[in-house]
Amino acid sequence: MLPFTLTQLGYVIELDKARHFGRAADACHVTQPTLSMQIQKLEDLLGVILFDRSKKPIEPTAIGVRVIEQARIVFAEVKRIEASISDIKGQISGPFSLGIIPTLAPFLIPRFVDHFATSFPEVQLTIEELQTEAIVDRLRQERLDAGVLVTPLNSPSIHEIQLFYEPFVCYLSENHVLNSRNSVKESELQKNDVWLLSQGHCFRDQAMSLCHSQLSNDTAQLKFESGNLETLIRLVDRGLGMTLLPLSATLDLPPLSLKKLKHFAEPVPTREVSLVHARTQLKSRILQALITSIRQSLPQSLADYQPKRVVPMTN
Amino acid sequence: MLPFTLTQLGYVIELDKARHFGRAADACHVTQPTLSMQIQKLEDLLGVILFDRSKKPIEPTAIGVRVIEQARIVFAEVKRIEASISDIKGQISGPFSLGIIPTLAPFLIPRFVDHFATSFPEVQLTIEELQTEAIVDRLRQERLDAGVLVTPLNSPSIHEIQLFYEPFVCYLSENHVLNSRNSVKESELQKNDVWLLSQGHCFRDQAMSLCHSQLSNDTAQLKFESGNLETLIRLVDRGLGMTLLPLSATLDLPPLSLKKLKHFAEPVPTREVSLVHARTQLKSRILQALITSIRQSLPQSLADYQPKRVVPMTN
DNA sequence: CAGCACGATAGTTATTGTCTATCAATATAT
DNA sequence: ATATATTGATAGACAATAACTATCGTGCTG
Numbered sequence: 001m002l003p004f005t006l007t008q009l010g011y012v013i014e015l016d017k018a019r020h021f022g023r024a025a026d027a028c029h030v031t032q033p034t035l036s037m038q039i040q041k042l043e044d045l046l047g048v049i050l051f052d053r054s055k056k057p058i059e060p061t062a063i064g065v066r067v068i069e070q071a072r073i074v075f076a077e078v079k080r081i082e083a084s085i086s087d088i089k090g091q092i093s094g095p096f097s098l099g100i101i102p103t104l105a106p107f108l109i110p111r112f113v114d115h116f117a118t119s120f121p122e123v124q125l126t127i128e129e130l131q132t133e134a135i136v137d138r139l140r141q142e143r144l145d146a147g148v149l150v151t152p153l154n155s156p157s158i159h160e161i162q163l164f165y166e167p168f169v170c171y172l173s174e175n176h177v178l179n180s181r182n183s184v185k186e187s188e189l190q191k192n193d194v195w196l197l198s199q200g201h202c203f204r205d206q207a208m209s210l211c212h213s214q215l216s217n218d219t220a221q222l223k224f225e226s227g228n229l230e231t232l233i234r235l236v237d238r239g240l241g242m243t244l245l246p247l248s249a250t251l252d253l254p255p256l257s258l259k260k261l262k263h264f265a266e267p268v269p270t271r272e273v274s275l276v277h278a279r280t281q282l283k284s285r286i287l288q289a290l291i292t293s294i295r296q297s298l299p300q301s302l303a304d305y306q307p308k309r310v311v312p313m314t315n
Numbered sequence: 316m317l318p319f320t321l322t323q324l325g326y327v328i329e330l331d332k333a334r335h336f337g338r339a340a341d342a343c344h345v346t347q348p349t350l351s352m353q354i355q356k357l358e359d360l361l362g363v364i365l366f367d368r369s370k371k372p373i374e375p376t377a378i379g380v381r382v383i384e385q386a387r388i389v390f391a392e393v394k395r396i397e398a399s400i401s402d403i404k405g406q407i408s409g410p411f412s413l414g415i416i417p418t419l420a421p422f423l424i425p426r427f428v429d430h431f432a433t434s435f436p437e438v439q440l441t442i443e444e445l446q447t448e449a450i451v452d453r454l455r456q457e458r459l460d461a462g463v464l465v466t467p468l469n470s471p472s473i474h475e476i477q478l479f480y481e482p483f484v485c486y487l488s489e490n491h492v493l494n495s496r497n498s499v500k501e502s503e504l505q506k507n508d509v510w511l512l513s514q515g516h517c518f519r520d521q522a523m524s525l526c527h528s529q530l531s532n533d534t535a536q537l538k539f540e541s542g543n544l545e546t547l548i549r550l551v552d553r554g555l556g557m558t559l560l561p562l563s564a565t566l567d568l569p570p571l572s573l574k575k576l577k578h579f580a581e582p583v584p585t586r587e588v589s590l591v592h593a594r595t596q597l598k599s600r601i602l603q604a605l606i607t608s609i610r611q612s613l614p615q616s617l618a619d620y621q622p623k624r625v626v627p628m629t630n
Numbered sequence: 631c632a633g634c635a636c637g638a639t640a641g642t643t644a645t646t647g648t649c650t651a652t653c654a655a656t657a658t659a660t
Numbered sequence: 661a662t663a664t665a666t667t668g669a670t671a672g673a674c675a676a677t678a679a680c681t682a683t684c685g686t687g688c689t690g
Contacts, residue, residue: 006321007678021637034679036637048400053637056688063403070396077389084381085363140369142377157369280364280376322647336668349648351668368668371657635688643680650673658665 006078008042009071011035012050016068019057088282093122096286099135099147100127103229104273107248108148112297120289139278146287148294151274152310159281160274161291164298165307166247168269170262171232173239183265193241236260246271251299267308321393323357324386326350327365331383332456334372398598407600408437414450414462415442418544419588422563423463427612435604454593461602463609466589467625475589476606479613480622481562483584485577486547488554498580508556551575561586566614582623 011028015035018024025035043050050064060068100108109127116125130138130147138144139158151160170184178184232243237257250261275291295303326343330350333339340350358365365379375383401409415423424442431440445453445462453459454473466475485499491508493499547558552572565576590606610618 004321005678006319022635030678031680032637033639033681037639038678040638046397046400048404056636058637063400066399066403067396070392070399074389074392074396077385077392081382081385081389082361084385085361085378088378089362280367280378282363282378320647337666345647346649347668348650348670352670353647355669371667373668631690633689636686637684638686639682639684641680641682643678645676645678647676648674651671653670654668656665656667658663660661660663 003045004042006074008038009074011038012042012068013071013075015039015051015058016060016064019059021058085282089284091283092120092285092289094283094286095124095126096283096290097126097128097143097145098290099130099138099144099149101132101135101147101149102129103246104148104248105129107251108294108297112294115297116290116293119293120286123286123289135276139276142278142280145281145283146275146277146290148273148275151272151276153276157279158276159279160276161287162272162274163291163294164273164302165270165305165310166273166302167305168264168271168311169245169247169250170242170264171236171245171250171257172242172260172262173236174260175239176242178242178262181262183263185265186269194243233257247302247305251301269309269311270305270307272307272310318360319357321389323353324389326353327357327383328386328390330354330366330373331375331379334374336373401598401600405600406437407435407604409598409601410439410441411598411601411605412441412443412458412460413605414445414453414459414464416447416450416462416464417444418561419463419563420444422566423609423612427609430612431605431608434608435601438601438604450591454591457593460598461590461592461605463588463590466587466591468591472594473591474594475591477587477589478606478609479588479617480585480620480625481588481617482620483579483586483626484560484562484565485557485579486551486560486565486572487557487575487577488551489575490554491557493557493577496577498578500580501584509558548572562617562620566616584624584626585620585622587622587625 011024011030014027015021015024018027021036022032025032028035039050046067048063048067049061050067052059052061052064105127113125113127116123128144130144132147132149132153135144135147135149136153136155136158139147148163151162153160170178172179178188181188229243229245229249233245233253235241236243237260245261250258253261275287275294277287281287326339326345329342330336330339333342336351337347340347343350354365361382363378363382364376365382367374367376367379420442428440428442431438443459445459447462447464447468450459450462450464451468451470451473454462463478466477468475485493487494493503496503544558544560544564548560548568550556551558552575560576565573568576590602590609592602
């Protein structure tokens with residue numbers, strides 16, 4: 001390992017500038033004896049005298065001139081380490097790949113993409129609809145820059161930034177028994193009554209959490225599972241049972257369908273939506289721009305919503 | 316003043332080499348927790364993660380790769396401070412590590428080492444017998460200061476300084492058909508008649524070049540391969556076939572054996588022996604002293620020899 | 631000659647690097 | 661499945677180094 005320090009080189013560079021030990025020490029924010037001793041220590045290590053103290057003002061020796069020149073080059077190269085980091089962190093341009101879960105994509109993408117693309121035209125944003133697991137895998141492999149999904153993930157290598165909270169809502173067929181209620185309690189959900197998304201959708205896991213063990217133990221008896229919320233809505237529209245919807249999925253329903261919505265009683269089960277990225281992610285400027293853009297695109301009801309009960313992801 | 320230290324950069328460089336905290340720590344002569352904490356401290360200071368610890372073996376992150384690359388440049392520039400001091404002082408001292416290929420070592424080392432050590436007692440010369448490939452690798456990693464081997468290497472990062480050229484000679488058993496000839500033409504070499512050094516010796520590659528495609532395509536039929544030239548000489552002494560020798564290997568043969576030598580007809584196939592070093596090598600004074608010493612130690616026949624046909628290294 | 635400026639030196643204190651011991655997580659062996 | 665080994669991280673103690681305060685020695689100036 002090298003016997004001298006960047007600090008010593010810095011003292012030498014500063015002394016060459018100031019040609020005065022006291023002023024050089026001031027510039028380095030240390031006392032004069034400190035600077036004196038460190039420079040002397042460096043001279044001993046290198047086996048050369050770098051400054052001629054007998055001259056007034058002091059002057060570098062011939063070898064001192066060469067060492068100082070090279071010390072400046074070293075410092076310039078060191079500064080480039082910091083510059084390369086700032087470079088990557090500071091730019092709001094270049095490619096950025098974002099994954100969004102399917103239960104959020106139809107609601108969120110149309111709302112924020114135009115605004116983001118207009119505000120930051122230098123960013124080449126690539127968006128993919130992916131399930132949570134795929135998003136997490138790709139983040140870990142640094143094949144995806146960020147994801148928008150339901151949290152908490154409880155993964156140490158993934159950093160979560162909360163975007164908003166949205167309550168769950170019941171969507172009931174016209175002849176459903178819960179229609180006589182003002183609101184629905186969680187305990188009133190019946191296992192063979194609720195349509196679910198197919199395996200792999202985090203929304204399914206959350207619905208299972210709501211319906212407690214009844215649903216998780218008897219999945220074999222479920223009549224049908226679907227790949228998207230739209231299909232579930234259609235089933236209910238035909239008079240078949242009920243489904244659970246995130247609020248975001250209800251905001252674009254036609255007026256007739258709005259009558260089939262039934263809110264939960266307090267404490268309202270809620271899901272937390274976050275932007276997630278690998279902890280090694282450096283494109284922080286783009287990240288921040290994206291977060292701001294998404295948050296500003298939310299309807300006021302969601303932007304202001306305060307969560308009462310966040311439903312965990314696992315059963 | 317800069318917030319990080321050359322020591323920390325050194326730890327990072329070593330960890331990138333070893334990809335293992337324990338071995339990197341050993342290489343730096345500190346304990347593993349020291350290295351771990353200093354690297355973590357640097358990561359905190361820079362605000363980036365340099366290594367992905369979840370991978371086995373650990374890997375640098377994308378930004379880690381850039382920081383490490385730049386750290387190496389910093390180190391090289393720091394070393395130039397020391398080099399410029401030595402340069403001015405004109406000193407020929409300090410450690411110097413030299414690699415020599417096995418087909419040259421017995422001939423060359425006894426000839427120049429005494430003279431060199433006497434002339435430059437301040438230089439701590441370390442000599443290793445290594446194959447060409449190992450020498451090149453170590454030069455690249457700056458784990459070796461120079462090598463003496465057969466060229467041309469055609470490697471942009473390695474600088475070659477020609478030392479001498481030496482012709483190949485045939486060494487024939489007493490009943491060999493080529494004994495009736497004044498000299499041997501290359502086209503007269505028979506593939507199943509020539510003993511070779513084992514794989515990895517550059518001498519083997521050159522012998523294959525001489526014997527054209529016949530040898531390279533039918534190596535499975537070769538009767539025996541040896542690790543040194545001495546064994547090949549013994550085989551021929553027992554009346555078995557022939558071998559090829561560099562001239563340097565013949566200079567110390569006993570008088571009876573000299574009768575078994577048969578020179579090639581013109582243009583005599585020749586190998587080029589050079590001193591090679593990484594282009595970033597800074598110990599130019601010692602290098603020059605070594606070159607001079609080796610050249611002065613050569614017998615006149617080799618020192619004056621003019622090459623007619625340099626045999627390439629590859630088939 | 632006295633006073634001042636300046637760099638060097640000595641002793642003390644503060645900070646940082648390093649070590650030992652141990653823990654937690656993961657991988658490997660049985 | 662369990663036990664053991666490996667690996668990187670963390671905590672506390674110790675060692676080494678940087679930095680401070682006080683002072684000295686030298687040379688210059690008025």
